[in-house]
Amino acid sequence: MIYQIATEIKEINGAINLPASKSISNRALIINALSYSPYPIKNLSASDDTKVLEAALFSNSNKFNIGHAGTAMRFLTAFLAKIVGEWEITGSERMQQRPISILVDALSQLGAKIEYLGNEGCPPLKIFGSHLKGQTIELDGSVSSQYISALLLIAPTVENGLTLKLLGNITSRSYIKLTLELMAKFGIKYRWDDNEVFVPEQKYFARDLICEADWSGASYWYQMMALVGDGEVLLENLLLDSLQGDANIATWFEQFGVTSTQKAEGVVLAKSKNRQPEKLIFDFIENPDVAQTMACLCVAKNIPFHFSGLKTLKIKETDRIAALQNELAKFGVSITEPEHGELAWEGKIDQEQREENPIIRTYHDHRMALAFAPMALAGFNMQIDDPMVVTKSYPGFWDDLEKIGFKIEK
Template sequence: MSQDVYQCKKQNKPISGVVEVPGSKSMTNRALLLAALSKEDSCLEGVLFSDDSRHFLQCLQELGFELFIEEENARVTMKGTGGQIPKKSGTIHVGSAGTAARFLTALLALSDGTYTINCSDQMKKRPMKPLFDALTEMGAEFTYIEEEGFLPAKVKGNGGICKDVTMDISKSTQFLSALLMVAPLTKNGLKITITSEKKEGSYIRITTKMMEQFGVHVEFDGAVYRVAGNQKLTVGNYYIEPDVSAACYFYGIAVLTGGTITVKNVFRTSMQGDMKFLDVLQQLGCLITETKYGIQVTGPKEGQYTGIDVNMNDFSDQTMTMAVLAAYGTTPTIIRNVGHIRVQECNRMAAIVNELNRVGILCEEKGDDLWITPGRLKSATIETYEDHRMAMAFSLLGIRTDGIQIADPACCKKTFEGYFSVLDKLLEAN
C-alpha cells in the first residue's frame, strides 16, 4: 500500500475468515468523558486508539486529568475528580473529532474555568450552534475566534448550573448526548425539550444505556429528557465493545462474494446502533449466525441479491456501505432519510453520488434520499474527502471490480488505522 493510494484487489471467489476490529469509537469517547466525571478511579478496557480518541485523551491530559495510557493493551486508567477540571484555564485541540468537540465543550461550559477550544479545518465546518445556544442559555459565555456559531471558540464556564433548555438534534444527536452526560453532577439537574422532529436515536440510546450502567438515571417521555442533579456516577472497570461500524465493512465482503465472515466478539447483545445493519443484510439474502466467537455473516450464493428500499436514518454510518452494495444489486436501491449525513466529516450525500457516478453507477439525491441504479462498473480512483467511512466502504468496490484505487487511505486513522492491513490479511488468507 502506497502512502497516497490503496490498490484494491478483485476477488473471483467467496471470501471467508475471522477478523478482529478495534473498540467502538462512540463508546470509547463516551466512556472517557464519563470517567472524567466519576468520583472514583476508572479502568477502561478495549479502548479504541485512533486519531479521534487520541485527541480526546490529549485534551483530558491538557485539562489536568491524570491518565495512565497503555495503548498496546487497549487500556486507559483515569483518576477520578468528580467532574472537577484540575486546570482552571487552558487550550485544547479536538482535531476532527465531533464527539470530543461536542462532549468537551459541554464539560467546559459547566466548569468554573475559562478555556480555548481549537480544532481542524474539517471540524470548523461542522455544526455546533444548537449546543452553543443551549449552553449559552445556561449561562456559559462563548467568544467565537473565527465564524460565529462554529469552532474554534473561547468558553467561560457557568460554574456548573443547569436549567431547562430546548434543543434541535436534527443535525447531530451528539449535542444531546453531551448535555445528558454532564448533567448528573450539577446541583439542579437538567430538563431538555427536543424541538426537532427527530427526538431520539441509536447514539442517544448508547449514551443513556452507558449512563445507566454507571448509576445515572435518565428519564425520557417521548419529547423531554430529564436528568436529576447530584447523582453519583461510577465507571469502575469497564469493557468497551468492538466497533460494529467497522465490522460491517467485513460483513459487506461476505455479501459481495457469497463468503462467510465472522467478526470476533461482536454479539447480539451489543448496544450499538449499526447492529440494525444486520437486518438489512438479511434482506439481501444473508444468513446471520451468532457463534461463540462472534456474529457470522454468510452472503447470498455467488453474491447475487436484489436491491431494497430502506430507511437508514438511525444507522446512517452504514449509508456508504449500503450504497456500495447497491451498485452490485440486480435491481435498484433507495436509501431513505439520511440527509443529516451532509454535515458530517464531509457532505456524505454528495460524496456518495460523486464516487458512484465516477465508477459508472447512476446515483441521485432526491431530497434526503439516495436512489441507486446498478450497472456495469468501471475502474477509477475513489476520492475520500478526508472521510474514513468513505475510504473503508468504497474499498469494497474493488472486491468485484478491477482497477479500483482508494485515494488517501491514511484517513482511516480517524477510527481504524489498521483497516487496510486487516483487509489485506483477510484477502491473502483466501
C-alpha cells in the same frame, strides 16, 4: 498517498479482530472523567477520534486541537463548559466550517459563557468554564445526535439536572439511547418519555468497563460477505445484543443471504445463499453512518435504491451526500437527491462514463475509504486517495483486507 485496491477472491474465511467501538469509548472517557474514576477503560478504541479525546482529557494544557474529530469537539465543548477555567478548542479547516451553535446556545441557557474565535456559529471556541444550572431546553431532534449526547453526558452534574425537549423527528435515536444506557451502567437514573428526556442531578459511580467491538466497523464485513459467493468470518468481540444501534444491520443483511450467529468469541458471519432484493428502500434516520456502506453495496450488486433520513450526512467530516455522488459517478453511476437528505439510483451504469481505474477521493472522511474498498470484490478496481484516513475509526482496516486476500499496492 494512494492505494491501488484489487482482488480476485470469491469467498472470505478467517477471524477478524474488529476495533473497539469508538462511540462507546468516547462516551466512556467523558463519564470516567466526570466520575473521577480510578479505573482505566478496557479495550479502549485505538481510533484517532478516541486518542484525540483521551489526550485532551489528560492534558495539562488549556488549548486543544482535535483535528477532524467531531465527537471530541462536541463532547469536549459541553464538558469544558462546566470545568472551571478558561479553555480554547479548535480543529481542522473542515471542523472550523462545521456548525456548533445549537450546542453553544443550549449551554448558554445553562449559564455557560462561550465565545466564537472565528466564524460565528463554528469553532474555534473560547470557553469560560463555570457552574451550570439546569432547566428545560428545547432542541431540534433532527440535528446531530452528538449535540444531544454531549448535553446528556454532563446532565447529572448540572444543578437541578436537565430536561431536553426534542422537537420534530429524532435523528439517530439509537445513539441517544446508547448514551443513556451507558450512563445507566455508571448509576445514572433518567426518564425518557416520547420526545422528552429528564436527567436529575446525581453522581456518577466509577466502575470497570470493557468496550465492545464496533458495529460500524462490522458493517464493512457484512458488505463484503454480501459481495462474495461463500465463506465464514468470525468478528471477534462483537455482540448481537449490543448497546450500539448499528447492530440492526445483522437483520438487514439477511436479505442478502448473510446470517449472523453469536459465539463466545464474537459473531460468525456466513453466506447461506446468494440472494438480494430487487430494490432497496430504506430510512437511515436511526443509522446514518451505515448509508455509505449500503450505497456502495447496492452499486456493486446493481441494486436500485432510494434512501431517506440522511440530512445529517451533510454536516459530517464532509458533505457525504455530495461525496457519494461525486465518487460513484466515476463508476458511471448517477446518484440523485430527490429531496433534501435523500439518495436514489435507478440501477443504470453508463459504461461510457465509467472509469477503468478511478481515483476515489476520501474528503478526510474515513467512511468513504471504508465503504468503497469492498467494491473491489465485484470487480470495481480502484485507487483510494488518502487511504490512512481510516485511522479515524478503523486503524487496521488495510491489514485486515490483505489478511483475507485483497491486493493492495501502496
